Each structure stands twice: as structure tokens, then as C-alpha cells.
Amino acid sequence: MPRTNDVGGLDGFGPVVEELDEPPFHHDWEAHVMAMNRALIGQKVYNLDEFRDAVERTMSHESSYYENWFRAIRTLLKEKGVV
């Protein structure tokens, strides 16, 4: 069965909405999540493939992009017994 993230060709996600002059991050915490992820991969707490896998199996289309990242990070840290 395809994972939730595998959306190619599916219907029902509505129109594509383009935000003009979009900033790289909409909230400060999003930048923190991105930097935290890079640091944890750099520290070899987990690797990039593990992170992708965690996003794909824990993501929700109801959540924003970086909310999904944060959920994946927390899942991995829990599974690896870090926190």
C-alpha cells in the first residue's frame, strides 16, 4: 500500500495556491526545526534516510510542512531512546 506521502496522481487536494514574496520560513520555530534536524543528522543521532522514512510514516496532510518535520524528529528521538 502506498504511504500517505505518495500523492502523485491523487485527486482531492484542491487548487495550487501560490504565495507571492514568500519568506523562507513563516515562523521562527520552523527555522529552529530545520536547524535542529541538520544538527541531529550531523551528530549522527539518525541519518537522512531515517528522517525521510520517519516523515513519510508519521506525516499528516492536515499538518504544515515543518509540523510534519517536527513530528518525525520527535518520533525518531523517542524510538532511539534519546528522549
Next chain:
Amino acid sequence: MSDDHDDSAIAAQVRDLEAVLEEKGLLDPRELDQVLEAFAAKSSPANGFRVVARAWTDDGFRTRLLDDANEALPELGLSMGGGLQPQVLHVVENTADVHNVVVCTLCSCYPLSLLGPSPTWYKSPAYRSKVVSHPREVLEQFGLTLPESTRIEVWDANAESRYMVLPRRPDGTQELTEAELAGLVTRNGLIGTAAV
């Protein structure tokens, strides 16, 4: 998009986790700024604009770029390295008959170093689901209407492979310098949701 209440809740959760990771020595509070500075310095669409302008003005470079982009980029002092893992870049050229557009149906794979931070719409399920099944319709949402005779090719990026579109050089630009040509290119043109 989350409302303010949700964002203050998640912001607090992020701070709490940072504090725990700092205590465990896994995160250095000074690292955040360094990571963000490096991210901003290495990721700019101006890099992609320069690549396109060079390809428009130098046929030899254009050929090398289309043949092996990773080998050609260092000619402009650019590379696909510096990320978390090496990536192969494929540059796909628009012609009178073919228009290319890039997506990552599984997640958000994107050549950050050449295009800058990716826009939310590129990462949205709406774009990722639809551009592969109804590309013409999606391009029209971006204001790009292509002749029926133009074939649209959709390229699905992944963890190891990234794509960038080489737009067609606009007519009447023979007199422009390379720098002026770079100024004509847009981020969406490099993704394929704009003509240039």
C-alpha cells in the same frame, strides 16, 4: 496554515526539545545561527539565474550542462555538494515543442543551492498530486497557457536526483548582456511553472 494559537503551542514544544537536546550535548545553541547562515548563503535562485544566462550565451556550456550538470556547474563556481548528501542534477531544456516541469511527488526534493528555499506550493499535496496527472491545468493556475501542440514533460525528483528547467531564451534579447539575461529568469521558470 496553522493559526496563531497552534503556532505558539508548537513553538513552545520546539523550545522544550531544544533545551533537552542542549542538556544532552546534542545541540549547541550557537549552531542554529550558523546553520541558518550557511543555508541562506548557499541557497539562492540567483545561482540558477546565472546558470541559465550562461547557457543562453555559451553553446558549449549549454551542451555540457545538459550532458552532465554536476560537471558543468563548477565552471560558474557552483556545485551540487554542500548538502546532507550528494545529488545528481539533471537540467532539462525547454524547446519549441517541449515544456518541462519539475515536482517531487513523494516529498519536497528540490535543488536548493540553485533555486533557493522551496516555496510552500512546491511542497503542497495539491501541486504534487496534480501536476503529474493534469500538468496543463496546473500550469494554467500559474498563468502559463501553452499551445496544445506543446508536449509537457513532468520530472519527478527524488533523494538522489534533482531537476532544473532551462527555459527558452525570450525573443528580442540578442543585445542583452549575460547579467541582464540572468535578470529575466524567475524561480518559477526554473521549476517550469513559468515560461522564463
